[in-house]
Amino acid sequence: xxxxxxxxxxxxxxxxxxxxxxxxxxxxxxxxxxxxxxxxxxxxxxxxxxxxxxxxxxxxxxxxxxxxxxxxxxxxxxxxxxxxxxxxxxxxxxxxxxxxxxxxxxxxxxxxxxxxxxxxxxxxxxxxxxxxxxxxxxxxxxxxxxxxxxxxxxxxxxxxxxxxxxxxxxxxxxxxxxxxxxxxxxxxxxxxxxxxxxxxxxxxxxxxxxxxxxxxxxxxxxxxxxxxxxxxxxxxxxxxxxxxxxxxxxxxxxxxxxxxxxxxxxxxxxxxxxxxxxxxxxxxxxxxxxxxxxxxxxxxxxxxxxxxxxxxxxxxxxxxxxxxxxxxxxxxxxxxxxxxxxxxxxxxxxxxxxxxxxxxxxxxxxxxxxxxxxxxx
Ligand SMILES: *Cc1c(COP(=O)(O)O)cnc(C)c1O
Numbered sequence: 001x002x003x004x005x006x007x008x009x010x011x012x013x014x015x016x017x018x019x020x021x022x023x024x025x026x027x028x029x030x031x032x033x034x035x036x037x038x039x040x041x042x043x044x045x046x047x048x049x050x051x052x053x054x055x056x057x058x059x060x061x062x063x064x065x066x067x068x069x070x071x072x073x074x075x076x077x078x079x080x081x082x083x084x085x086x087x088x089x090x091x092x093x094x095x096x097x098x099x100x101x102x103x104x105x106x107x108x109x110x111x112x113x114x115x116x117x118x119x120x121x122x123x124x125x126x127x128x129x130x131x132x133x134x135x136x137x138x139x140x141x142x143x144x145x146x147x148x149x150x151x152x153x154x155x156x157x158x159x160x161x162x163x164x165x166x167x168x169x170x171x172x173x174x175x176x177x178x179x180x181x182x183x184x185x186x187x188x189x190x191x192x193x194x195x196x197x198x199x200x201x202x203x204x205x206x207x208x209x210x211x212x213x214x215x216x217x218x219x220x221x222x223x224x225x226x227x228x229x230x231x232x233x234x235x236x237x238x239x240x241x242x243x244x245x246x247x248x249x250x251x252x253x254x255x256x257x258x259x260x261x262x263x264x265x266x267x268x269x270x271x272x273x274x275x276x277x278x279x280x281x282x283x284x285x286x287x288x289x290x291x292x293x294x295x296x297x298x299x300x301x302x303x304x305x306x307x308x309x310x311x312x313x314x315x316x317x318x319x320x321x322x323x324x325x326x327x328x329x330x331x332x333x334x335x336x337x338x339x340x341x342x343x344x345x346x347x348x349x350x351x352x353x354x355x356x357x358x359x360x361x362x363x364x365x366x367x368x369x370x371x372x373x374x375x376x377x
Contacts, residue, residue: 064102147305193219280346288353291356
């Protein structure tokens with residue numbers, strides 16, 4: 001159930017990827033036919049994020065690289081401004097993706113994770129209280145992975161403005177879903193460049209952009225910020241080495257495939273895929289809640305956070321894995337996370353619910369006992 005479009009779009013992505021798999025995206029800054037494609041993809045992405053004429057974007061290999069790009073730029077700006085001391089600090093809600101911890105480790109930043117509010121969203125007051133003269137950035141998720149809940153980007157924006165901090169929004173899972181979910185009437189709070197303090201956004205094309213992996217974007221409020229992103233050395237025999245980001249060689253297939261998928265779908269196509277996904281999501285929510293032993297917690301979008309009522313949800317997860325389902329989980333509290341996608345058919349939903357029903361019966365009768373299994377990645 002993970003980030004697949006319908007069959008026809010999967011086939012298109014595969015075919016275009018294969019067609020261009022020998023092309024090297026390293027040259028996209030210099031080779032016009034590649035640059036044009038990349039610029040068109042970025043423009044489509046920015047148009048979904050309320051980007052202005054001065055906004056910019058970079059295609060990356062995934063959410064982690066998009067997050068590293070933002071953290072690196074945050075550090076570069078902090079250095080330029082002489083702020084944050086030896087190890088500038090980034091403040092994030094506890095639920096922010098572990099890629100922020102990895103990135104801060106790589107870039108000698110200190111990541112301070114602040115406990116969540118009772119509603120499992122960012123505790124904005126506590127985050128503001130933690131701001132010190134070492135702090136250079138705040139992070140919010142739109143939504144976070146463990147619970148599918150949006151942090152209040154508007155309130156985090158006020159904090160960023162009051163303390164002159166860089167606000168990065170991690171919309172890796174939601175970025176290419178929220179615009180369409182909102183158009184379909186779901187209650188999606190402001191999260192993108194609409195919020196004036198947002199400087200950068202990470203959003204994965206290889207999740208609900210329905211593009212083949214590896215494909216993600218980091219989007220910048222203004223082209224000015226690119227100076228903190230690019231590193232174009234000249235100190236070797238080959239002259240200026242101009243790459244778009246962390247990667248050197250990049251598979252051109254992923255870039256062309258992203259263009260093809262986005263062009264083919266257009267706004268209407270994504271809307272239709274989202275309509276399908278939202279309907280299956282509701283069937284799954286209703287079906288799981290009807291089992292009586294599991295419950296879907298409050299969530300704004302995806303993934304669905306599924307909790308045990310009178311069974312150990314970790315044991316249900318372990319048993320589902322034995323039956324071939326790949327289940328991602330959260331430990332605090334114990335949850336299974338279901339990112340329903342547009343390729344989720346009635347049959348898949350029924351099979352999953354049937355497996356859950358059987359497992360719950362076997363757990364209760366004592367036929368199944370064993371180790372809980374709830375991890376992400
Ligand atoms: C998936 C995800 C990431 C990381 O993306 P990768 O493509 O796996 O590197 C970061 N943040 C959130 C909220 C995600 O869902």
